[in-house]
Amino acid sequence: MKCSLLNFSDGIVLIDSCIHEGLREKIDGLYLLGVGINSVSVLNSSMLFLFIFSLLPSQYWAEVYDLSPSQPLTQGQTLVSPGQIFELGFFSPNNSANKYVGMWHKSIFPRKIVWVANRENPLAVTDSLATLRIGSNGNLELVDGKQSSVWSTNVSVSTNGSAAVLLDNGTFVLKDDMGADLWQSLDYPGDSLLPSMLLGFDSSTRNWNLLTSWKGENDPSTGIFSVGLSAQTPTQIFIWKNGATPHWRSGPWDKSKFVGLPDMSTQYLSGFTLDDNVKQGTRYFSYSLYDNTLAYLEISSDGILKLMLLLNGENWSLNYAAPTNTCDSYGACGPFGFCKASDPPVCKCLKGFIPKSVDEWSKRNWTGGCVRRTRLSCERHTNTSVSSMGEKDGFWKMENLKIPDFHDYRTSLSNDVIEDCKTQCLSNCSCLAYAYVVNIGCLVWSKDLIDIQEFTSGGEDLFIRLAQTDLGDGKRTKLIVSLTAIFVISILGSIVFGFHRFSARKKGNIKVTTKHFESIETTETSRDILLECIREHDRAEQFMYNYDSILIATNNFSSSNKLGEGGFGPVYKGKLQEGKEIAVKRLSRSSGQGVEEFKNEMLLISKLQHKNLVKIMGCCVTEDEKLLIYEFMENKSLDTLLFDLSRRAELDWARRFNIIQGVARGLLYLHHDSCLKVIHRDLKVSNILLDEKMNPKISDFGLARIVRGTQDLENTQKVVGTRGYMSPEYAMGGIFSEKSDVYSFGVLVLEIISGRKNNSFYYNDQLPSLLAYAWHLWSEGRGLELVDEVLADLYSSSEVMRCLQIGLLCVQDNAVDRPSMPEVVFMLSSNTDSPQPMKPTFTFHNAVSPQPQYVKSPCSGNEASITVIEGR
CATH class of the missing domain: 3.30.200.20 (Phosphorylase Kinase; domain 1)
Structure with a gap:
């Protein structure tokens, strides 16, 4: 904001009415203090001038609106766009040792640098004399304190009257004296794409507009990831690693959206545009928001493409990101494999294909992909008699797919477009699959089918060419079976019934x-x-x-x-x-x-x-x-993952939290919701089985006891269970109740959080068990230090602290102080304040007092065995 100065006859200097409102309030306050126009005896004109400008924030007196040969940009100044939207100046990322000239959105925090001039040639952070100026040859140039050129626009300028301005769309422009553009920053994007900027290429000039990631958070130099449009038709957006290796792709553009992004808006005026000018050889992607919402699309240093929007006018909000899971990564399941994130194990072979290496797939290394089980008929036969033998190849339909990365493009010629696409593919033995995409036409594949992802909704249909034997019964066989079934259904029913009885007697089922x-x-x-x-x-x-x-x-x-x-x-x-x-x-x-x-x-x-x-x-x-x-539980018991140093990383926090919640719901059912009130009595990590989706299932009910609904406590002369999981009242007195299971659940929760065994944990004489160590960290406000180190920082701190608090509540010494399972389930699913746990003194005392004598069953093979204390 520019403000002019007014000189009054009494020598007092004031600022014009365009002054910043905050400063006006401060000046108005002078009158409240008796400092007015006539108070010359208190403040002479020069003193008041300095006083007023000391009140003015630095960004107002340090802002400039254009650069000219006579007006360079020095440190402490910023170049601001007319509408106060963008700002350009010197910065040092995260207080690093280097200094750069960059651009960002004004007054929005945290500050995001969207363009850097000298990203490959930093200045020393100690260089306070560096300036950005219009050089003697009319180019923009950045010079260090020794007046050596660090960066320049390096274009041909025929006049010395050039000037540089920053536009409200985030474009930094060098203009000649007639106002014509000589150079603009949008032709040299960094890691961010602003609305109205172009991503693409001009094949005639071989000029490619790519986004390139920073090398690191503190280093704007070019990193290993880049984003751009592919040269194939229809085009796709790719993230490449090291310049050529695909890291992620969007799927082809269908004139309104990229079909590999099922959540992308399909509206005609969605704001996403792809201009493909075949005659001029140009292809550019851009986006704009209908309400002028501020946004930027960036490629992060770790290869994540993010669309950020300014929704509340103050802070950035993540609108979209990719890749976000294993299935998003290019070729995660290799050739002829497909990925489904919602159905672990995420990689599977297409129908008619088998893993190329069973050993590698068993280790969850899927990149080798799959191979065809049965050769195609057209490869095995070359004569026309094949069709009469009923051995023609067919197609298997898969739905809701991110279709494979493709090589060939065909446009259907007839009105029956899908059938025409099928005919084209079937007539060429090299055609392995086809898809018909509205607004694109017929896509066919003649090489490996790679990077296929199955969505829960959206996506496209893909027809995969298979040998007849891999398709199952053909239409003719199905027709014969259907007609025959009408006449012999009663006979078949008798045969099936008789066979079932015979089989049952033979097998004993x-x-x-x-x-x-x-x-x-x-x-x-x-x-x-x-x-x-x-x-x-x-x-x-x-x-x-x-x-x-x-x-x-x-x-x-x-x-x-x-x-x-x-x-x-x-x-x-x-x-x-x-x-x-x-x-x-x-x-x-x-x-x-x-x-x-x-x-x-x-x-x-x-x-x-x-x-x-x-x-x-x-x-x-x-x-x-x-x-x-x-x-059969595919992922075996929880302990095989949780306590295995090479595999526990597979249990990310989301899976661990899901396991904790699932076990809690299972215990709630046993204690309250089933027709029987059941006390498990041997709840532990090895008795939690995991299905193929990592969902927990409580197992091993051999030691379970059924109690009548009105009973709260029972006593037994034979204490059975596993050391480290038994509650004090049960281990020492044989008294058990549902609160005994609650205690075991608390131990289980602490083990899941920490990835450590309670039975074998030892920190020091004062903290001899996992429970004591957990309480120590909790009481000192350092609860997050308990988290398994393999999780790094990839967890919800609020969920971890909630689970830690619940775990400590469950292992309290007195059974009456422990929550019931309904209360536990409620606390796990809500953010309401929970009671504060008390110190489990039995845990501390137990380590220095004589231990009860545990006699392991002679048939035990490991620590998961049943332990028994015989009553006296």
């Missing part, structure tokens, strides 16, 4: 109910309570499996199939004849506890149905063999 266990004696009341509940509810029948079928499924209980071992006995992976994978728990012959646990788990878990409880499929009882068959 017979429905089993509670009657199968009447021959097994028990002295516990749990079974009586269970049978009472079963009589009140529908019976849930389970399969009784034949022992021979389990031997085959587990490869005769091969050691290579062994998943682990607990107090009950070993657990094996198996695969039934119909292809379903199972987990088989085998009662150890040497286990003196197994018969009761076997009955308990078989009868109990068959009545408990919850998404966070493991599902039992059946059992097998023959002579001295007792087996329980469960659904």
Whole structure:
């Protein structure tokens, strides 16, 4: 804002009415103090002049609006656009040792540098005499304190009357004396694209407008990532790494949006424009916002493309970012693989293809991709008799895809565009797939299909060429089967029923109910309570499996199939004849506890149905063999990931928080929502199984006890459980309740946060356990130091502190002080204030007092075994 000075007859200097309002208020305040126009005795004219200008913020007296040969830009000054939108000046990123000339949005914080002049040639931060000026040859130039040129526009200037201005659209322009543009910054973008700036190329001049990332947060020099348009038609936006390696792509432009971005606006006036002038050889992408909202599109130093908008007039807000997950990365699943972020493991082979290297895929290295299972018919046959043999190739349709990176482009010629596209592809044996995209036409692929992503919604349809055997039954076969079924359905029904009975007798897959266990004696009341509940509810029948079928499924209980071992006995992976994978728990012959646990788990878990409880499929009882068959959990138990230094990074904070919430919901069901009130009594990390989506399922109900709804406490003469997870009242007195499970849950939460075992943790004599260490950090306000180091800073501090507080509440010494599971679930899902935990003195005292004698079951194979304290 320019302000002129007014001289009054009494020698007092005042500022014109265009003065900044904040300064006017301060001047007005002088009158309140009795300092007016007539107070010359107090302030003479020169003193008042200096006083007023000392009140004026530096940006008002340091702002300039154009650069000319007589008006350079010095340090302490900024060049400002007419509408006070952009500002250009000297800066040092994050107080680094280097200094640059750059441009940013005025009065918006945090400040984002959107263009840098001398990004490859920094000034020393100590150089206070550097200036940006119009040189003797009419060019803009940046000179250091020794007057050596550091950066220049270096264009041909025919006049010495040039000047430089900063426009309200963020363009820094050098003009001649007639007002014609000689040079402009938008032709030399940095890491940011402003509205109305152009991203693309001019093929005639070989001039490419690319965004290039900074090398680091403190270093504006050119980094390894760049963003630009591809030369292919239709074009795509690419992020390249090291100049040539694709890092991410947008999918092709369909005249309104990029089809690989399903959330991108499809409105005609969305603000996104791609001008493809074939005659002139130019292709440029730009964007503008209908309400003139300030924005910038940047490529970060770590390769993330971000669109930032100024929504509230003060701070930047992230509107879009890519890549944000594994599937966004170019070619994440290799050739002929596709990626689906919502369905772990995220990479799978296309239909008709298998992993190129099974070993690599088992290690989650998918970049090698997949290979075709069956050669195409057109490759195996060259004569026309193939069609009469019914061996023609066909197409498999996939929906909601980010279609592969493509090589060829065809325009359909007939009105029946999709069929025409199919015909074109089928007539050429080198055509591997096709897609018809509205406003683009027919796209065909003749090379590897790479960078395919499946969305939950949006995307395009892709038709993949497969051999007939990989497609399944053809239309002719389906028609025959359909017609035949009309006449023989009753016969087929009889055959199927008879075959099922025969198969059931042969395999031993017979429905089993509670009657199968009447021959097994028990002295516990749990079974009586269970049978009472079963009589009140529908019976849930389970399969009784034949022992021979389990031997085959587990490869005769091969050691290579062994998943682990607990107090009950070993657990094996198996695969039934119909292809379903199972987990088989085998009662150890040497286990003196197994018969009761076997009955308990078989009868109990068959009545408990919850998404966070493991599902039992059946059992097998023959002579001295007792087996329980469960659904197979692909990611095994939580401890195999959490305590494995090479794999625990797979458990990011989002997954850990989801596991904590899932276990809490499972316990809530056991304690309150099921037809039985069940106390698990052996909740621990190794008894939490993870499915293919990393969802937790509570397992191992062999030690669980059923209590009547009116009972809060029970007492037992045989304390069973695992050291480190048992509550004080249970470990020392045999008293258990639902609060015993709450204590175990608290230990589990602290282990998940820290990635450390409570049983083997030792810090020092004063902090002998994980619980003591967690309390110590919490009490000193350093709770975040407990977080597993592999998470680095990639976690929600509020969620971590909430979970830490809940964990410490759950491990309090007195059972009455611990929250119930309904309260735990509520606290996990809300941001309301929770009670403050008390110091768990038992945890500290337990390390220096005589330990109770734990006798491990002789059949235990690891620390996950059942531990027993016999009552006196």
